[in-house]
Amino acid sequence: xxxxxxxxxxxxxxxxxxxxxxxxxxxxxxxxxxxxxxxxxxxxxxxxxxxxxxxxxxxxxxxxxxxxxxxxxxxxxxxxxxxxxxxxxxxxxxxxxxxxxxxxxxxxxxxxxxxxxxxxxxxxxxxxxxxxxxxxxxxxxxxxxxxxxxxxxxxxxxxxxxxxxxxxxxxxxxxxxxxxxxxxxxxxxxxxxxxxxxxxxxxxxxxxxxxxxxxxxxxxxxxxxxxxxxxxxxxxxxxxxxxxxxxxxxxxxxxxxxxxxxxxxxxxxxxxxxxxxxxxxxxxxxxxxxxxxxxxxxxxxxxxxxxxxxxxxxxxxxxxxxxxxxxxxxxxxxxxxxxxxxxxxxxxxxxxxxxxxxxxxxxxxxxxxxxxxxxxxxxxxxxxxxxxxxxxxxxxxxxxxxxxxxxxxxxxxxxxxxxxxxxxxxxxxxxxxxxxxxxxxxxxxxxxxxxxxxxxxxxxxxxxxxxxxxxxxxxxxxxxxxxxxxxxxxxxxxxxxxx
Amino acid sequence: xxxxxxxxxxxxxxxxxxxxxxxxxxxxxxxxxxxxxxxxxxxxxxxxxxxxxxxxxxxxxxxxxxxxxxxxxxxxxxxxxxxxxxxxxxxxxxxxxxxxxxxxxxxxxxxxxxxxxxxxxxxxxxxxxxxxxxxxxxxxxxxxxxxxxxxxxxxxxxxxxxxxxxxxxxxxxxxxxxxxxxxxxxxxxxxxxxxxxxxxxxxxxxxxxxxxxxxxxxxxxxxxxxxxxxxxxxxxxxxxxxxxxxxxxx
Numbered sequence: 001x002x003x004x005x006x007x008x009x010x011x012x013x014x015x016x017x018x019x020x021x022x023x024x025x026x027x028x029x030x031x032x033x034x035x036x037x038x039x040x041x042x043x044x045x046x047x048x049x050x051x052x053x054x055x056x057x058x059x060x061x062x063x064x065x066x067x068x069x070x071x072x073x074x075x076x077x078x079x080x081x082x083x084x085x086x087x088x089x090x091x092x093x094x095x096x097x098x099x100x101x102x103x104x105x106x107x108x109x110x111x112x113x114x115x116x117x118x119x120x121x122x123x124x125x126x127x128x129x130x131x132x133x134x135x136x137x138x139x140x141x142x143x144x145x146x147x148x149x150x151x152x153x154x155x156x157x158x159x160x161x162x163x164x165x166x167x168x169x170x171x172x173x174x175x176x177x178x179x180x181x182x183x184x185x186x187x188x189x190x191x192x193x194x195x196x197x198x199x200x201x202x203x204x205x206x207x208x209x210x211x212x213x214x215x216x217x218x219x220x221x222x223x224x225x226x227x228x229x230x231x232x233x234x235x236x237x238x239x240x241x242x243x244x245x246x247x248x249x250x251x252x253x254x255x256x257x258x259x260x261x262x263x264x265x266x267x268x269x270x271x272x273x274x275x276x277x278x279x280x281x282x283x284x285x286x287x288x289x290x291x292x293x294x295x296x297x298x299x300x301x302x303x304x305x306x307x308x309x310x311x312x313x314x315x316x317x318x319x320x321x322x323x324x325x326x327x328x329x330x331x332x333x334x335x336x337x338x339x340x341x342x343x344x345x346x347x348x349x350x351x352x353x354x355x356x357x358x359x360x361x362x363x364x365x366x367x368x369x370x371x372x373x374x375x376x377x378x379x380x381x382x383x384x385x386x387x388x389x390x391x392x393x394x395x396x397x398x399x400x401x402x403x404x405x406x407x408x409x410x411x412x413x414x415x416x417x418x419x420x421x422x423x424x425x426x427x428x429x430x431x432x433x434x435x436x437x438x439x440x441x442x443x444x445x446x447x448x449x450x451x452x453x454x455x456x457x458x459x460x461x462x463x464x465x466x467x468x469x470x471x472x473x474x475x476x477x478x479x480x481x482x483x484x485x486x487x488x489x490x491x492x493x494x495x496x497x498x499x
Numbered sequence: 500x501x502x503x504x505x506x507x508x509x510x511x512x513x514x515x516x517x518x519x520x521x522x523x524x525x526x527x528x529x530x531x532x533x534x535x536x537x538x539x540x541x542x543x544x545x546x547x548x549x550x551x552x553x554x555x556x557x558x559x560x561x562x563x564x565x566x567x568x569x570x571x572x573x574x575x576x577x578x579x580x581x582x583x584x585x586x587x588x589x590x591x592x593x594x595x596x597x598x599x600x601x602x603x604x605x606x607x608x609x610x611x612x613x614x615x616x617x618x619x620x621x622x623x624x625x626x627x628x629x630x631x632x633x634x635x636x637x638x639x640x641x642x643x644x645x646x647x648x649x650x651x652x653x654x655x656x657x658x659x660x661x662x663x664x665x666x667x668x669x670x671x672x673x674x675x676x677x678x679x680x681x682x683x684x685x686x687x688x689x690x691x692x693x694x695x696x697x698x699x700x701x702x703x704x705x706x707x708x709x710x711x712x713x714x715x716x717x718x719x720x721x722x723x724x725x726x727x728x729x730x731x732x733x734x735x736x737x738x739x740x741x742x743x744x745x746x747x748x749x
Contacts, residue, residue: 114677115713129677149681152660154628154642156635157678178677181632182711190710194551197569198707204636204732261503265510267646274643275525282527285636285732288571297527317510324506495634 005030005059005068010369011220013432016448019056020070027055027072028079034059034068035085040350042067042435042444044091046099047457048119049073053099058433058446062368067433074099076122080106087350090465096124113177113498118185129177130159137163137170145480149178156494164480172475172483174468179498187458200287203462203496205245208237208277209438210460210496211290213445216371216434218292221426221447226372228415230294235373236307236410237277237286239403242439244273246354246396246403247318249491253393254325256485257334265321269314276310279303294420308411315404322397335390339474339486342387351470353441353463355490358395359387365437379406387474392489399439428453438463440492462496514650518749522736524587529570530734531588533604536560538582546574546583552700552707555583565591565607566599566703569731591729592741596719599703599727611747612725616692620666621746623655626696627665627689631682632672632714636732637699641669643735656742662686667694667725673701673714674721686722694745697724698738700731707731 003022008014022030034057035041042060046053052073059068074095080103082089092103094112100122103109114129136144143164149157157178163171183202187195199214200207212234219226226234251266274284281289281297289297299307325331341351343360356363364381366374382398384391426449436443441463448457471490475483515522524530539561546555554567555574561582563574572585586604593599593607601607611617630638644651645658659665662685674682686695697718700706705716718724728741743749 129680149678150627150629150685154630154638154645154658156630156633156638157681178681179630179632179672179675180677180713181673181675181708182713186708186711193549193573194707197551197571201634201636201707201731204634205639207636261506264647265506267643268510268513268648271643271646271648278525278528280527282525282529283570284640284734287569287731320506320509324503327502493635494630495632 003030003070005034005070007066007068008433009066010371010435011216011432013220013427013430014069016429016431019431021054022070022072024072024075024078027070028081030070031057031081032084035087037061038063039068040352041087041091042442043446043459043461044088044095045446045459046074046095046101047448053101055095056431058444060369060435060442062363065369069431074101077102077104079104082106082108086348087466090469100124111177113180115177115180115182130175132175134161134175135163135171135173139165141165142170158494162480162483167479167481169475169478169480169483172472174472176468176494176497179495181499183499184458184460188455196291202460202499203464203493204285206241206438206440206443206462206493206496208234208241208286208290209436209443210445211286212238212372213434213436213443215290215292216436217432217445217447218426219423220432220434221430221449222423223427224293224421224423226294226421227418229298229417230419231372232410232414233280233295233297233299233419234290235377236407237280237289238436238438239407240273240277241286242403243314243400244270244277245439245491246400247273249488250322250325250393250396252488252491253335253389253485254331256488257331259325259328259331262321262325265317269317269321272310272314276307276314279307279310291420293423294418296420298419299414304411304414308408311404311407311411315401318400332390334485335393336386336388338389338482339478339489340386340388341470341474345473346470349469349473350466352466353437354395354399354439355392355441355467355470357381357383358391360385365435365442369435371434377406377409379403389485389489426453426455440464441467460499462493464492464497467492468497513647515648517736517739518743524589524734524736528587528734529572529585531591531606532563532568532575532583532585532601534561534563534602535582536602538580540580543579545577545579549573549577552709560602562600562602564600564704565729566596566727567700567706567709568729569700569707589734589737590740591733591737592744593727594725596703596724596727599729609741609744612745617747619692620694621748624667624742624746625657625659625665626667626669627662627685628658628669628671629678629682629685630671631678631702631718632675632708633699633701637671637702640732640735640738641671641698644739649735649739651739651742654743654748662688663690665689665693667696668722669696669698670702670718670722671698673705673708673711673717675714679715679721682718682721694725695722696726696728696741696745698728699733700729703727703729
């Protein structure tokens with residue numbers, strides 16, 4: 001009988017021995033079978049196993065809320081499946097860079113972050129940052145535009161190569177790695193008390209979602225169930241984070257088309273939401289609010305009433321700013337039919353989160369893989385079919401409004417009880433997976449423990465890792481002058497990708 | 500048109516009055532710590548053991564390096580005698596790296612620029628931002644200064660799009676190996692005289708990433724630094740205070 005994956009639920013630990021270990025052939029066959037069943041790769045990563053590397057695939061089945069796990073012991077070379085399943089291409093390159101395993105037949109085999117391999121792995125690339133074989137278009141009237149790594153604003157560094165024909169962009173290649181600071185390696189080696197603080201900065205604008213994913217992974221490995229009040233406070237932090245970023249991004253989109261009223265208002269309203277987060281924990285970015293076993297801060301009734309009032313004001317002000325924006329024909333002319341990403345391309349590339357929902361894909365971790373508070377309280381999923389800048393702005397608008405309602409609802413009825421449970425030693429030789437819907441999309445964390453229950457591997461997949469190629473595709477056949485607008489409509493993370 | 504005006508009325512005037520009036524900070528805000536070595540129990544290392552960035556040291560009396568501190572307050576929570584507490588002071592910036600090492604509860608000294616530079620930059624300071632491994636939080640709170648709430652334009656401070664237009668760099672992140680050359684090139688492209696501001700624990704000391712082999716322990720490892728702004732990330736008010744202090748406006 002051929003090997004079958006093991007199907008697990010979000011935040012349920014599994015002994016490493018229970019994850020089927022296949023030979024290369026049946027591993028590839030399983031991967032194809034899984035991805036052919038309209039499932040999506042959540043993560044595909046290497047993990048040290050004795051003197052060799054074990055490759056683990058985690059395939060997300062949104063329809064029934066399960067995650068398929070299967071693995072194989074890798075040799076020095078694996079067959080590449082990227083040509084048939086483009087959503088795997090970046091994962092294969094990442095494994096190659098981290099563990100020195102080459103992928104035969106990979107169509108785009110180059111570094112991901114320009115970093116040295118883990119441990120004593122082979123260095124397959126040995127190239128310096130930015131020194132890549134960029135895809136180039138040839139022709140008499142074709143020209144290349146190179147931008148970055150340092151950009152003309154307060155944003156993170158990345159390098160962009162546009163192949164242009166006049167104003168028209170044939171192809172955009174995005175080369176990152178500038179922010180690589182070694183998060184995964186640091187987490188696996190750091191003392192446990194220092195890990196949370198590092199995770200909080202995996203992507204500094206997604207602190208609540210990343211830290212929740214981390215806490216859930218550790219809690220599931222320690223068989224610890226946080227108290228209901230803690231789950232509610234975590235959801236509060238995640239939804240406030242979503243609101244702040246969505247509102248800020250809509251303001252920035254308005255700024256990019258020169259519509260300053262909404263740009264100014266949303267910039268201010270975003271700050272009010274950040275200040276609401278600071279009301280909970282003292283930090284505008286939710287630093288320190290979460291901890292293993294629950295939350296480090298409680299919220300008394302006066303504070304909840306304050307928060308609830310702030311949220312009502314924010315909602316009214318934001319709706320007012322949006323009303324201006326969505327009724328301005330000069331804005332709509334720039335937003336509509338710009339940067340279209342089709343549903344088919346989203347599925348091929350494995351795009352997640354709001355970008356996928358704006359292209360008509362109904363997928364949301366809060367609904368499909370509900371954990372914590374989201375098991376009891378539901379937030380409607382917002383989708384749009386157009387896949388353009390307008391659709392991504394509209395989905396943000398809808399999501400922010402729903403999140404504000406959700407926060408208000410929670411403020412009115414936070415579960416009673418404590419906010420923290422003891423989170424003890426981790427189960428040895430196990431793996432746990434946690435998915436959280438961050439504001440950009442699916443945040444994936446996986447932890448692997450060794451014989452002594454210490455972390456031997458920690459894997460993070462920020463939604464940006466799936467989505468950067470979505471931006472590249474959205475820009476095809478667009479004007480290069482629309483790049484800032486398209487870029488902001490995705491607003492992907494550099495540091496979350498680079499880790 | 501009428502709708503735009505009505506919206507303008509609805510949204511109101513929002514720019515805060517700093518430095519004339521200090522905007523309200525949340526009650527759980529963690530700012531300037533105060534240390535009381537006399538309250539320490541002999542041989543106790545609870546605070547140092549709880550710190551994620553080794554900012555707290557107990558050798559020869561308790562001391563805290565604000566340049567590495569993330570203001571998580573785990574040390575204060577771990578202290579059995581409340582010898583270490585986080586207050587609400589937001590004025591944390593310093594001109595010298597050594598001034599960030601605090602052992603008591605005296606404010607951080609921060610002198611303005613010398614008169615010649617102050618006359619150049621006091622009413623017009625253009626900055627170029629370089630994120631060199633930052634997580635995006637310092638960058639976000641620098642960005643916030645350009646919103647209508649803080650409106651740094653009223654002090655003549657502006658973030659500009661080219662190093663050629665800039666008087667100084669504001670650096671975030673621990674300076675990853677992959678950003679080392681880009682930071683150096685950006686610095687070289689600035690006309691002299693030029694300033695460098697290290698914003699956040701990463702840019703001052705490497706912060707949470709100081710033990711990673713992929714970074715260089717902050718901006719000071721590559722370029723000379725004129726102002727250090729502690730925090731992880733620093734509150735916008737802390738950043739603005741540091742900038743205004745530098746050019747002698749507060």
